Amino acid sequence: MLNILKPGFFTTVQDSGRFGYRDMGVPVSGVMDAYAASKLNAILENDENSAVLEITMTGPTLEFKEETYIALGGAEMMATLNNIRILNYKVYKVKKGDVLAYGKLEVGFRAYLAVKDGFKTAPVLGSRSFYAPVTERNSIKTLVSLPYVPFKDFDPKISEIKVDSGLDSMTLEVYRGPEFGELTDRQLGKLFSMEFSVAKENNRMAYQLNETIDGCDMSMLTSATLPGTVQLTPSGKLIILMKDGQTTGGYPRILQLSDSSIAILAQKKSGDYISFMLK
Template sequence: MLKILKPGFFTTVQDCGRFGYRDKGVPVSGVMDSYAGAKVNALLENEESAAVLEITMTGPTLEFQADTFIALGGAEMTATLNNTPVSNYKVIKVKKGDVLSYGKLESGFRAYLGIKNGFTTSLLLGSRSFFFPVTERNSIKSLESLPYSPVKEFAPKISEMKVDADLDNASLKVYRGPEFEELTDRQLGELFSKEFSVAKENNRMAYQLNETIEGSNLSMLTSATLPGTVQLTPSGKLIILMKDGQTTGGYPRILQLADKSIDILAQKRSGDSIRFTL
């Protein structure tokens, strides 16, 4: 078990996501930065679908109650194991009673903690990803424990890797959305010439942007959306749906983020700049 001494700001269990239930209104969920999540699992030679901890902005303090191996990734966030600094993208052996503590966020927004063979929390609708009300809660709590299988011996093929985390990348590559052709020349000009900044309204459901473009009064039926769908409101506000985002929406879907762009955006916080590249 992994005992949660302090939960951090918003820490969840996530895997690759929950598929096949969008017609029931259940979002995909899963790790926001798929690239970082995949890398920590790869280091530990886990299945791609192994569950990890996703740590947002402020990290937790954790006590391991059995021997195992871990790897950290994603955002650059100072971390110590028994007060000894540890770094991202290295396989780290931990013993029963060891304490992992997170400190200052230096770059990015979401960090990941992978554990050998993954966390073994309840499998619900084919996934361990936290999403209330599918799961009992939406984040971990103080003094609870997360299950994992003890591992005493592990000889990794690769003990560390250098990863291009793209934490400072501001360019989001996008595809044309279903209603892209409805945009005017003025809207297109604003969309691809402006630099936008992340609003304080950002979470696993959606990111809003501070700057606006000319709004859209297009009347349309509620239609399917995906993680990475960019919606344009009548007021000209842009909303980018993320992993826990709604499965349908009534605003024009003007752009669709590439998968890598979702990873990049997941590492942005309020005030960070982005720009769209078609």
């Protein structure tokens, strides 16, 4: 078990996502920065769908009640193990009573903690990803502990990797969305020449951007959306749906972020800048 001494701002259990239920309005959910999480599961030799902790902005303080092996990744949050600084993308052995604590956010916005064989919270609809009301909780704030399988002996093939995390990147590669062809030359010019800053309205559901382009008031039926869908409102505001975003929407879907771009955007906080590059 992992004891939750302090939960942090918004810490959740996430795996690769909940698939096959979008027709019933259930979002995919899953890790926001899939690139970081996949690297951690890889160096721990976990299944790629193993559940990790996703830690947003302010990290938790955690006590391990059984031996295991861990790896950290994503944002840099000055993590310490028993008050000794530890590094991202490196395997560490932890013993009973060891305490992992997160400090000041340095770079990025979301950090990840993986344990050998993943966290073993109860799956719901085939996924351990937190998403209320599908799951009982939306974060670990009300939890006392998280289950994992103890590991006393593990000899990793690779104990440390160098990762191009993309934490400093601001360019989002995008594809044409279904309504891309409705954009005017003026709208296209602004869309691909401007830098946009992340608004304070940003979370696992969607990121809004502060700057606007000319609006789009075309009439359309409510249509399917995906994580990474960029919607354009009549006022010209851009809304980028993320992993917990709704499964349908009525605004024009002008762009679609690539998987790598979703990971990059997941590491941006209010006031950070991004730009779009068409693939």
